[in-house]
Amino acid sequence: MNLTHLRYVVEVERLGSITKAASALYMGQPNLSKAIKELEHEVGVPIFKRSAKGVVPTDKGKEFLQYAKAILVQLDKMEALYKDNIADTASFSLLLPRASYVTHAFTLFLNRLSDKKAMDIKIKETNSMETINSVVECEYDLGIIRYPIAYESFFLPLLEEKNLAVHDSWQYDYVLIMSENSPLAQEKEITEEVLEKYIEVLHGDNIVPNISEVYQKKSADFHRPRRHIYVYERGSQFDILAACPESFMWVSPMPQEILDRCGLVQRRTPLISKTNKDVLIYQSSYRLSVTDRMFLEELERVRNEITE
Structure with missing residues (x-):
């Protein structure tokens, strides 16, 4: 051929x-x-x-x-391996959800690459469907997608259909983050009724097209009507949360270092279960590079620190 x-x-x-x-x-x-x-x-x-x-x-x-x-x-x-000295070159591309633990792992990963003479690195925060499509089109090597666990029977067949490999996953319960000055941070028990008094910050582009009514019913509690603010950039969410004590957001567990830097606190909610999964995907024909594995080591280390 x-x-x-x-x-x-x-x-x-x-x-x-x-x-x-x-x-x-x-x-x-x-x-x-x-x-x-x-x-x-x-x-x-x-x-x-x-x-x-x-x-x-x-x-x-x-x-x-x-x-x-x-x-x-x-x-x-x-071809690129033989044009440059592989020991002095790092190539890496990743699509990711708006997840602070992933970007924290990425910064630690970058520090390990400080001795490289050449770097070709790109990352982009986006939603799961765009990540899948971009990895299928070979625009990025790696992608991390996020979905509610109720959607798993939709996503796993889709990934198989697209001939994508699933290398790594992390299942966790969402936590609430809010300003350290928020009255919500002082609540003894957080319930859906308590949250009705506050403003929820959401990412506006986390859509999943073609989800059937069956899936929507499974996660109906995930979209209860409240006062909402939709944002499309992760920096904005931290500004809003820090400046507006009445606001809160559901997120994956965050590193304490980032919470302290942004003046935020996180609360687990035993009375409200919102289980999600983050999954690493790539083309089934793709072979993880040394640089890829270096990033995955940092990702695993950050996850372990959060769950300890």
């Missing part, structure tokens, strides 16, 4: 047009069309079909393109 042909079909999918792809690849459209037909003949399935929107992958084509992208990403990484 010609690797150049793989790059051709990936470019056609990206642009949705053979004409545009040919221009981007600096080649003639007839030659590109011929190369695609040769590849389709070789694999035995049509990769693209024409639609009102242009050229789109067939169902089998989508599956083929996912493997093609993974192969090309691995090939590029392999």
Whole structure:
């Protein structure tokens, strides 16, 4: 199989047009069309079909393109190893939920890379569905997704369907965080009725499309109507919580160092159960690098410190 042909079909999918792809690849459209037909003949399935929107992958084509992208990403990484001194280079990419324990682990991980002469590192905080799609498209190597435990029977089949590997997971109960000056911090017992008096801060883009009514009923208690503030950036939530004593937020357990820095406290809620799971995902063909494993070591260490 010609690797150049793989790059051709990936470019056609990206642009949705053979004409545009040919221009981007600096080649003639007839030659590109011929190369695609040769590849389709070789694999035995049509990769693209024409639609009102242009050229789109067939169902089998989508599956083929996912493997093609993974192969090309691995090939590029392999070539990079021999262009630079691997001992002096760190490459790492991660999509993550807005989780302070993960970003804390990331900063500790960065400190371990301080002796590297070259670094190519990118991280992005986003929701679970965008993380899944971006890892499938090979835009990032690793992703951490978060979901309520009631949604697990939705997410695990989805990850299998997308040919994604699940390497690591952490199941925990949400905790409440609030200003250290909040009256809520002094409550002896925190119940749903007590929380009705306060303002809940939520992330506004943690949506899960195509969730059926069955799943929605399972987690109906997770979305009780209250006074809400929707935020889309993690720094904003800490500013609001610190400055507005009536506000609170449900989060994964946080490192004490961050709580102290932001003037916040966290409370566990034995009377309110909100169990979640954070799961590390990546392409099934991807092999964790030394740098990846270094980050996972720090992640595990931070988790252990929180749960002690």
